[in-house]
Amino acid sequence: MNTLELQRTALRVRRGIIEAVHAAKSGHPGGSLSAADLFTYLYFEEMNIDPARPDMPDRDRFVLSKGHTAPGLYAALAARGYFPEADLKTLRHVGSYLQGHPDMKHTPGVDMSSGSLGQGISAAVGMALAGKMDGKAYRVYTLLGDGELEEGQVWEAAMFAGHRQLDNLTVIVDNNGLQIDGPVEKVCSPYPIEEKFAAFRFHVISVADGNDMDQLREAFAQARAAKGQPTAIIMKTVKGKGVSYMENQAGWHGKAPSDAEYETAMEELAKAEEALCQK
Amino acid sequence: MSEVKKIATRESYGNALAELGKKYGDLVVLDADLAGATKTSVFQKAFPDRHIDCGIAEANMMGIAAGLAAAGKVPFASTFAMFAAGRAFEQVRNSIGYPHLNVKIGATHAGISVGEDGATHQCNEDIALMRTIPGMTVVSPSDDVEARAAVEAAYLHKGPVYLRFGRLAVPVINDRPDYRFELGKGIVLREGKDVAIIATGLCVSASLEAAEILAAVGIEAKVINIHTIKPLDEELVVQAARETGRVVTVEEHSIIGGLGSAVCDALSEKLPTRVKKLGIRDVFGESGPAAELLKKYRLDGESIAADVKAFVTEG
Numbered sequence: 001m002n003t004l005e006l007q008r009t010a011l012r013v014r015r016g017i018i019e020a021v022h023a024a025k026s027g028h029p030g031g032s033l034s035a036a037d038l039f040t041y042l043y044f045e046e047m048n049i050d051p052a053r054p055d056m057p058d059r060d061r062f063v064l065s066k067g068h069t070a071p072g073l074y075a076a077l078a079a080r081g082y083f084p085e086a087d088l089k090t091l092r093h094v095g096s097y098l099q100g101h102p103d104m105k106h107t108p109g110v111d112m113s114s115g116s117l118g119q120g121i122s123a124a125v126g127m128a129l130a131g132k133m134d135g136k137a138y139r140v141y142t143l144l145g146d147g148e149l150e151e152g153q154v155w156e157a158a159m160f161a162g163h164r165q166l167d168n169l170t171v172i173v174d175n176n177g178l179q180i181d182g183p184v185e186k187v188c189s190p191y192p193i194e195e196k197f198a199a200f201r202f203h204v205i206s207v208a209d210g211n212d213m214d215q216l217r218e219a220f221a222q223a224r225a226a227k228g229q230p231t232a233i234i235m236k237t238v239k240g241k242g243v244s245y246m247e248n249q250a251g252w253h254g255k256a257p258s259d260a261e262y263e264t265a266m267e268e269l270a271k272a273e274e275a276l277c278q279k
Numbered sequence: 280m281s282e283v284k285k286i287a288t289r290e291s292y293g294n295a296l297a298e299l300g301k302k303y304g305d306l307v308v309l310d311a312d313l314a315g316a317t318k319t320s321v322f323q324k325a326f327p328d329r330h331i332d333c334g335i336a337e338a339n340m341m342g343i344a345a346g347l348a349a350a351g352k353v354p355f356a357s358t359f360a361m362f363a364a365g366r367a368f369e370q371v372r373n374s375i376g377y378p379h380l381n382v383k384i385g386a387t388h389a390g391i392s393v394g395e396d397g398a399t400h401q402c403n404e405d406i407a408l409m410r411t412i413p414g415m416t417v418v419s420p421s422d423d424v425e426a427r428a429a430v431e432a433a434y435l436h437k438g439p440v441y442l443r444f445g446r447l448a449v450p451v452i453n454d455r456p457d458y459r460f461e462l463g464k465g466i467v468l469r470e471g472k473d474v475a476i477i478a479t480g481l482c483v484s485a486s487l488e489a490a491e492i493l494a495a496v497g498i499e500a501k502v503i504n505i506h507t508i509k510p511l512d513e514e515l516v517v518q519a520a521r522e523t524g525r526v527v528t529v530e531e532h533s534i535i536g537g538l539g540s541a542v543c544d545a546l547s548e549k550l551p552t553r554v555k556k557l558g559i560r561d562v563f564g565e566s567g568p569a570a571e572l573l574k575k576y577r578l579d580g581e582s583i584a585a586d587v588k589a590f591v592t593e594g
Contacts, residue, residue, distance in 0.1 A: 118338075126346020159336070
């Protein structure tokens, strides 16, 4: 996909997020929106996957370690054709296969159940290790929140991945700067993030704007080229990106828009789409 | 009486893994800097490329095991019971139990028979913790023969299994031609009409000893080996309760949440019966030689016999 197509798809994913969270009357729009471009890039450009065969043995794998942003993952999976986009409205409803946090047993395309922070990265490391043991070419991606870096297990996993030189593993950190209780540097600062991953023997790539498709493209090309060590992509993003009143507001970490707020968000996203079409 | 052969079930675990490694190419073993103690070093020697030392990081080890299983391997994640079921409980629940991944947890050094290391390392809570996880199979073998059979059964079972092994060398009691291990099936080792002793792990041989002592004073005890605590062989438990009217459970584990509780759960619903739970009575352990601790905490044959006798004769 070219950049414009990716940008348009990311808007579709953002609309899916708002639809889902609004219908659920709960959920996590802020971190879903900050990573919407990343989800789009992974599923429409980067990963070797086939929505018709979600269990394809040699597929690339993605683990959403920051599992609370499931609406973003679901919206991307639906847009990619794993399941109908109309089902996004069943998010968090009794009986729905779209659980509040990713559930690999019931959702096509979800490679790992996750949601308890710090755990997804370990599973991703295990998948990458299995790939190495079996001499497979598949790659493994995992997305962490910046607040999630406060979990000690993240660093256990990072130490192991660096030690084992798992160059088929790419860890992405969504550095939107906000966690539930406020700015990450006020709550319990994970900074400097780049230096930490470098110390754990990662190839580190800083992305100044993780909501910019061209910058993502460049970062993932670099990650692919890195040999002999795992890669960490630290991307600065805007929490709530694309919906004006949600942007950079910690309060939108885990709450659903009202009907009026929903209308505003969808209008803004439609306008952004129109603006792109005129390009 | 000739000297009884004794082997610690952690040895059986290591030996079984090395044996099964030859048969099953997808079997991999993880450890957390305890390969020498959990005896996975035996497997490591035979299959160095399939042994993964995760370092002292049990939470991460459970997650790596989950990832390996999701990618088609059959991982045996090994460490002490305290760290497998205790420290990594939530990883086992969320990364292994919830997605029902095919991970086997080999937990050694369970119970007070850890001995000299003392209370921090004596896990008397693991059965209770593990049996609360939906879909988790919980196995506590009684000797070398059973432990080796349990490891292969766990490999063949699709889904998570918690295997509980001990540090202390225990008598081999199942070395007979008709011995057969089946997950979820208890084994009657001795018939008796006065009381049913239902035991697990190293308490099975001690219970057989107790039954001998009781027989000498005219009390006929039925002895049942429950190697699989979950799923529990409820049919056998209910049948034993019906036959004897009194049940004693014996385990090297807290009397809160372990075998005794599982038996009470079943009986209180299906056939209310008086049950005496023998085990660790809501206290932490302490340092000391294993045999002395088992005596102090009343899990040796003589203490079990005395407690069963008191229960049977109290009217």
